[in-house]
Amino acid sequence: MAKVIQFAFDCADPAALAGFWAEALGYVLAPPPAEFETWDAALDAWGVPPEERNSRSALIDPDGVGPRIFFQRVPEGKTAKNRVHLDVRAAPGLTGDERMAALSAEADRLIAMGASEWYRLEGNAMDEGIIVMYDPEGNEFCLD
Known part of the structure; x- marks a missing residue:
């Protein structure tokens, strides 16, 4: 059985980079969990402080065909050529x-x-x- 994959990007600004790739690929932001109307409502309920709300983001293919793309904030910048692109x-x-x-x-x-x-x-x-x-x-x- 084939495995489901996602691509993950380490980055400085997950929201901005997710916005770029959403537009580039025709993807959309992943919706919040079903019990929440918005991501802000979910983050409020989970007690995530405002300064941590841009620590990650995710995109999905609106047609459900392509892989999920995940963006996570890391403290270090990019220093070398990607080995995978x-x-x-x-x-x-x-x-x-x-x-x-x-x-x-x-x-x-x-x-x-x-x-x-x-x-x-x-x-x-x-x-x-x-x-x-x-x-x-x-x-x-x-x-x-």
């Missing part, structure tokens, strides 16, 4: 100039939201072309 499939099935144009358009959209471009690998015999980017906290990801 996300590939955002922004141009599946496209090739050549059409592929790079679609990837460029998506890169521009994400840059407007706080991402930055690292480099481009134009298409060749082994790869159709990708754009390697950083999210707002410096985590590498690829537009594929």
